Amino acid sequence: MSFMVIQDLKVHYPVRGGIFNQVVDYVYAVDGVSMEFESGKAYGLVGESGCGKSTTGKAIVGLEKITSGRVIYEGINVTNKRNNRKSTFNREVQMIFQDAHSSLNPRKRVRDIIAEPIHNFLKLSPKEEERKICELLEIVGMPEDVKYKYPHEFSGGQKQRLGIARAIATNPKLIIADEPVSALDISVQAQILNFMKDIQNEFGLSYLFISHDLGVVKHMCDYISIMYKGRFVETGTKFDIYNNPQHIYTKRLLSAIPQVTPIGRERRKRERIKVENDYREQYKNYFDEKERVLDLIPITSTHNVAALPKGVI
Numbered sequence: 001m002s003f004m005v006i007q008d009l010k011v012h013y014p015v016r017g018g019i020f021n022q023v024v025d026y027v028y029a030v031d032g033v034s035m036e037f038e039s040g041k042a043y044g045l046v047g048e049s050g051c052g053k054s055t056t057g058k059a060i061v062g063l064e065k066i067t068s069g070r071v072i073y074e075g076i077n078v079t080n081k082r083n084n085r086k087s088t089f090n091r092e093v094q095m096i097f098q099d100a101h102s103s104l105n106p107r108k109r110v111r112d113i114i115a116e117p118i119h120n121f122l123k124l125s126p127k128e129e130e131r132k133i134c135e136l137l138e139i140v141g142m143p144e145d146v147k148y149k150y151p152h153e154f155s156g157g158q159k160q161r162l163g164i165a166r167a168i169a170t171n172p173k174l175i176i177a178d179e180p181v182s183a184l185d186i187s188v189q190a191q192i193l194n195f196m197k198d199i200q201n202e203f204g205l206s207y208l209f210i211s212h213d214l215g216v217v218k219h220m221c222d223y224i225s226i227m228y229k230g231r232f233v234e235t236g237t238k239f240d241i242y243n244n245p246q247h248i249y250t251k252r253l254l255s256a257i258p259q260v261t262p263i264g265r266e267r268r269k270r271e272r273i274k275v276e277n278d279y280r281e282q283y284k285n286y287f288d289e290k291e292r293v294l295d296l297i298p299i300t301s302t303h304n305v306a307a308l309p310k311g312v313i
């Protein structure tokens with residue numbers, strides 16, 4: 001059963017020109033997108049640069065003005081209420097961005113950054129609020145004392161973790177993640193992706209995962225929509241999209257993914273095991289038993305990442 005339905009969403013930007021600066025044309029950034037979201041599922045939005053992915057995400061949460069279409073949340077039409085800061089929709093649908101740095105206020109300490117949505121949406125006593133902040137930091141694998149630091153004191157991966165801590169502070173149902181790892185090093189990307197999967201399982205979250213990277217979307221999502229020039233050209237389960245693509249554009253996108261030959265795969269596996277062993281040897285004190293490994297590189301347990309020496313994540 002879907003908890004959110006997007007109906008025929010359109011975002012058209014006027015293009016102005018002429019001596020009177022009148023509207024001479026429109027950019028059809030999003031041109032009739034419909035989606036349904038179920039609890040605990042991850043949805044991927046893929047397409048080339050400029051096809052309208054980010055605009056779709058921002059329009060859903062209310063950061064872009066919708067030209068037409070409807071957002072139905074828990075059976076209620078919230079299209080014109082999305083900017084109501086106290087609404088259930090605002091609390092339960094959160095967004096994280098590619099550039100974690102600019103989405104964290106550089107003048108605020110971590111404590112205040114995370115406390116902001118708690119203040120807005122949850123009525124907690126100061127003591128409960130402090131406990132909640134510590135709990136969130138623990139979930140994202142950061143020690144309590146980072147509360148008093150500023151965003152510039154963290155690495156890219158750590159900043160993205162802080163962004164996630166803020167996003168999950170209000171117990172959301174859906175997180176719209178706009179290219180959340182594309183600005184990070186490949187090793188850190190895998191850590192963040194695995195961590196996002198962990199919290200999805202732990203809290204029954206849904207994701208709308210926006211990415212130009214089909215590999216990332218394949219790893220993260222249950223359903224995938226392929227976007228082209230503001231429209232979905234194909235939507236299906238991950239299995240259908242990768243194994244039985246129907247639309248010519250989907251086929252083109254898939255054929256553009258570099259193929260790994262069996263020999264390459266074997267070599268990659270050997271290299272991965274070597275890197276893993278070196279890594280384990282070096283940081284063996286920091287791992288717990290639940291450590292998991294993604295395809296390419298070693299992953300640390302999310303709860304222990306913060307304990308790693310500086311520079312490891």
Ligand SMILES: Nc1ncnc2c1ncn2[C@@H]1O[C@H](COP(=O)(O)OP(=O)(O)OP(=O)(O)O)[C@@H](O)[C@H]1O
Pocket residue numbers: 013027028029047048049050051052053054055056212
């Ligand atoms: N504020 C705006 N005014 C006018 N046009 C805009 C505005 N924001 C985005 N666009 C245009 O809308 C189209 C879709 O942009 P959008 O950022 O959603 O694409 P995208 O698929 O997310 O691309 P990328 O992967 O590069 O971020 C692009 O042609 C873009 O130039």
